Amino acid sequence: MLTLVLIDVILLVVLLMFSVPLPYCFGGALAFMAVAGGASMRSMMLWGFGQMISPILLASPLFILAGLIMARSGVAQHLLNFADIFVGRVKGGIGVVAVTTCAIIGAISGSGFTGVAATGPVLIPRMVEQGYPRGYATALVTVSSVLGLLIPPSVIMIIYGWVTETSILAAFLSTVGPGLMIVLSFSIINMIWVRKMPDIILEEKLPAAEMRTRNLQRMVRALPGLSLPVIILGGIYGGVFTPSEAAAVAAIVSIPIGFWVYKELKFKTFLETVNESSLSIGAIMTMIMFTLMLSQTYVLLKVPQALVDIIFGITTNKVLLLIVINVFLFFVGMIVNDVTGMILIAPLLLPLVTELGISPVHFASIMGVNLAMGGVTPPYASILYLGMRIGNCQFHEILRPTLVFLLFGYLPIVFLTTFWPPLSMYLPTLMGFVK
Amino acid sequence: MKKFSRAAAKFQEYFTMILTIILPILIVIQVVLRYVFRAPLFGIEELMLFPIIWLYMIGGANASRTRSHIDCGILTLYIHEGTKGRAVFNVVRSLISIVVSLWLTYWAYWYFMYSLKTWKLSPLLKFPMFFAESAVLIGLILMTIYTGAELVDVFKASRETIRSKNKTITAVKEEVK
Amino acid sequence: GSSSPAGTNEAQGFEERTLKFGHVRPEGSSTDEDANAFMAAVTEGTEGKTTFEVYPNSQLGDYALVQERLGIGDVEMQLAPAAPNINPAITLPSLPFLASTWDEAKTIFARDGLLFNEVEAMFEQENIKMLAGYPKYFGGIITTVAPKAPGDPNISEDVKIRVPGIKSFELTATALGYQASPIAFSEAFTAIQTGIVNGAIGSGAEGYYSSFRDVTKYYLPVNSHFEIWWLQMSMDAWNKLSDDEKAVIEAAALKFEQDRWATAPEEEQEYIALLEEAGAVIIEYTDEQYKAMADKVRAEVWPAVREEYGAELFDKVTKK
Ligand code: NA
Ligand code: NA
Secondary structure (H helix, E strand, O other), X not given: OHXXXXXXXXXHHHHHHOOOOHHHHHHHHHHHHHHOOOOOOOOHHHHHHHHHOOHHHHHHHHHHHHHHHHHHOOHHHHHXXXXXXXXXXXXXXXXXXXXXXXXXXXXXXXXXXXHHHHHHXXXXXXXXXXXXXXXXXXXXXXXXXXXXXXXXXXXXXXXXXXXXXXXXXXXXXXXXXXXXXXXXXXXXXXXXXXXXXXXXXXXXXXXXXXXXXXXXXXXXXXXXXXHHHXXXXXXXXXXXXXXXXHHHHHHHHHXXXXXXXXXXXXXXXXXXHHHHHHHXXXXXXXXXXHHHHHHHHHHHOOHHHHHHHHHHHHOOOHHHHHHHHHHHHHHHHHHOOHHHHHHHHHHHHHHHHHHOOOOHHHHHHHHHHHHHHXXXXXXXXXHHHHHHHHOOOOHHHHHHHHHHHHHHHHHHHHHHHHHOOHHHHHHHHHOOOXX | OHHHHHHHHHHHXXXXXXXXXXXXXXXXXXXHHHHOXXXXXXXXXXXXXXXXXXXXXXXXXXXXXXXXOOOOOXXXXXXXXXXXXXXXXXXXXXXXXXXXXXXXXXXXXHHHHHHHXXXXXXOOOOOEOHHHHHHHHHXXXXXXXXXXXXXXXXXXXXXXXXXXXOOOOOOHHHHHO | OOOOOXXXXXXXXXXXXXXXXXXXXXXXXHHHHHHHHHHHHHHHHOOOOEEEEEEOOOOOOOHHHHHHHHHHOOOOEEEEXXXXXXXXXXXXXXXXXXXXXXXXXXXXXXOOOHHHHHHHHXXXXXXXXXXXXXXXXXXXXXXXXXXXXXXXXXXXXXXXXXXXXXXXXXXXXXXXXXXEEEOOHHHHHHHHHHOOOOEEEEEEHHHHHHHHHHHOOEEEOOOOOEEEEEEEEEHHHHHXXXXXXXXXXXXHHHHHHHHHHHHHHHHHHHHHHHHHHOOOEEOOOOHHHHHHHHHHHHHHHHHHHHHHHOHHHHHHHHHO
């Protein structure tokens, strides 16, 4: 059976390399599992439909819309102009802004799609304008987008709490440390990398007086736009709306600001924006539908169970086992989405790792950082593909920078999380969730 | 025929645009009802599932029509446009798409018939679920038709490339746009 | 018993089979253990010929979806509440305040009683063989704010609580003095945490303990409804069984149901104690207060949802 899955993954890679449109890549891999693997298709469309209408998924299309409207309405530009008061003259500054913004968006949403959907439409073109290669800009925003799963709230941590009966708040807090470390490591890599970019354009240096006037102007211009993050963050933490409702609010509030305050939105551009959004939503969501159906065939065949049996047959040494578990989770992230991975793997692994003396809260964080990364590791890389669409970027352009960020920025934090428990345990302990 | 397909395309485009804007409006209305009036409407979430699934599926069809689904061409870096190899490559790619699309459409048809037979009603509003579930088949049929149209275009262009060795042919993908 | 459409299988003896069994609770939970005990009994009774693939945690989709998959024949078994997708009347057992005490529940939901047989027949219409009932708990309310007047449903609590998208729960919440808010289950935890709503109705101590204990300040065991789940089998799979296999499964199902009735009331108390241990204040009610709540809900909610379940069936069941 594992041979079958291996063939299926190879087939998926081949279809991807042949530039087959993504829904059909996953549809093809699904067809193989149905025909050769005997996974029954009779209730599969019904299952897919059920997944598509679930409220967990609704946040993605709403943030795609919100991101584009914020970009076209001038809201996002004026916010970035505001940020430029501080970083406009710093080489690589906007890269750090991108990472930080994704972390802040992470505090709003519970999914990994949101960061790139909401900030990509404006940050990527802006970075390209300032001389960053398109692939680099897209990759940076996309890999940072997984912070949505590490900075609470987080859908996968809620699920971890449910399936392992662990405190959800403790699970939320466990990934904050690793999340902040990733913000730091991505920012550092960005600052180093940018030094080697030949075409970076910085804001020109103005005389102090002019500078002050310009900054003041920018501040005033940014005020209406600044109301947006205030409304969103205040609304969520003030108990007015849920994270996915926040996306809808952001989209709707941006419209009048764009039409009447910044006057950048005209009826025609508005329609174009909506049309562009609906195209993106269609492309992403049909892909997600078949990726989820493919995941379900693996579930039916008990693939994760078989894999877990294998890895615990390899070794009993704690350190080695933890490394093997990380590698295993990395592969799980390559073939299924984060939520599926969490539902399937957490209950299987937890009893085994607790025997190794690992606390469920620490393990929440290990699983979180690993599965969050899954969204950007091909072949099953929904967040990466969304990034490509939003950044208008080819796969070969985004691949190398993505791998560099993952290898040098993300993986070290994964290992740190695994082997240095305080990184995950400090906050939950401080807040009294771990005795 | 051309006229009809253009009209259909326009219709789909406006259809998804309306749905895209209806969704956040419904959500914001619900937030206001809940927070300001403390009386949210039961059934809005249920009502939303209809525009949601139609948006996804017809949006997917629009992406097929405009040939703007995401893809991960790695091989296309090495097999250049205008060569015989690329012509064959393009045909193979389109053929794979259409075969997969037809297979998916077949199962969507199965689901369509199941939905028709069971005729489920939504729990609160008692709307027939068929009007949401049928979106899967309609969307996939449209995707298949557009994928088929792409195959025909690719086939025509590729045939020319294979025949005339020296002539460079612009990418089909760009030609359409 | 009926034979398979092909009519090829022997009426006696055991054949090699693997059945996919889904349920909605985590691995290692009491529900999981009960399900495993049932499966072990079947495997043993069939001399090891019938084995199971277990899918805990709704891995095959939410229970409503899996119920349809059973009807289609893609999944063989499920242990879950009855879902209203195809026939809303099948959820009549969870009608608010149908039963008030465990003794009442034992009578109302008794094997081969009126309600049990009706549910069995409704499952059969969905191509599903209902093998056993599985009582879970009485429903309650959790809140993050101290109740103003516990037990007096006529005093408005002025508190928003999360209600599942089911009409009877919406009306019950209102009748008990709360403001009902529909929030998706997946968002309910953060919604309570940030204060979009200040509580929830629709589950019981065990359900709240596993999903909401971090945000539960008060538990109000109002006995809003009686939660009973059903051991279900795809009729297609059932029809393929030999008479011997059917007998083994029916015997195991009967024991499964009886064992559960014996342990469920005690388990309910255990979970209430766990909630208390996790920091929740448990509100206690007098018999008069229970009666006041029940009377109000029966008077206000029942007439409004009667049609939902089919008036004739509703009257038969509620008449006692
Ligand atoms: Na988050
Ligand atoms: Na992946």
